[in-house]
Amino acid sequence: MSYKLESSIGYQTNLVATILKTSFTKLIQPRFGIAAEQFATLKIINEEQDVTQTKIADLLGKDKTTVGRSIESLIKKGLLIREESVMDKRANRVFLTPEAKEILAGANKIGLQYNEALKEKISEKELEVYFKVLKTILQESKNIELNIERGK
Template structure:
């Protein structure tokens, strides 16, 4: 058995992680998610992902489990587990479609709606903290660049349309 090397390969040691856009984006996403979870757990007793799912269902953007899986880039079984937890807590229900019996739509309970309605305030507060010191122009430029990156990914033609209609929002 070979001893593990204590010296990283040159391609690893020369890579400047702190200068990687991918690394920085991932760190910001992780930090933002942790901050939202801290607030949403303290105020609402739910995680950022649960609150975000409730918000997406309430907004009408994602009303099927498959839409949530696509939006969050997670597999269907993970979405099913999240939905199961939210349903068990009485925050959402599954409703079989009358037009297509195979389709199961998600609907919020009154308590789920109440929580979803509180999420924008939490999202905004966290983003205001993260973007403290940014000018409105810098925030607009950041959003524009992020939209372009999403469009370049090829999966976001509908996203570009949605973003154009909501371009006045800071968060």
Template sequence: MEKLVNIIFYNIDHSIRLYRMFAQKKLREHGFKITIDQWLVIKCILENPDITQHELSELVFKDNASVTRIIDLLIKAGYLEKETNPEDRRKFMLHVTKEGEEVIRNVHEVVLQNRSIALNGINQKELETADAVLRKIIANCKQ
């Protein structure tokens, strides 16, 4: 076999998987009871208060089904509330609770640290090239 490590897709897969484990571990170590995915969902709702679940799923690259389930868990955890949208009863209005806002605020610092550690020793130019490559892959796979 062409050595796995020579195939970019394996390194993409490997890097994101390790980063997620790394980031999740840091959250755990700081005592936060929230997953990376749940954090991302709350963050997106805070930044886009009128967002629907469907729009949310596109923003975070997740399936509608996954978003539904993540939201269920966030509601159970007390970080989120939902209410039927009276303008269109198919949709819901999502509302981040005080507890939800607090978690996001507290987690923010850790997330910044994580990113900084994970990107250590990579210069801006390299990062931009890597980013451009990833965007091309994204575009190519969308066909």
């Protein structure tokens, strides 16, 4: 039995994720000057209390270095402000600027439209199964990774 991409869960999932991200970026980039991942970063910062770069990385499934570059880019665009944490001098906190809040509101509307348009093509039951399967894959992929590393 050989490993084929068309039957690979990882490949197919990544392909769908890449296409969704690219498509959403094409919708928001011209209007708001941000990509899909930057939108997600802004959204997390807006919704989470005292979020750290590590937590953002975990929520996005990215490494801290990649998230750090994204945060730097958003700071340069004037969408985030960095402040030293009063509690921990080693840590920095980031906050949305008023401009970022406007961009987030506009991009969020497009995100809702995009998501609703996709959901029109999928029944509620199919969507429920899809999310259940994704959750199982996410949980089990971590277990399988550990087992393979341990030689099981």
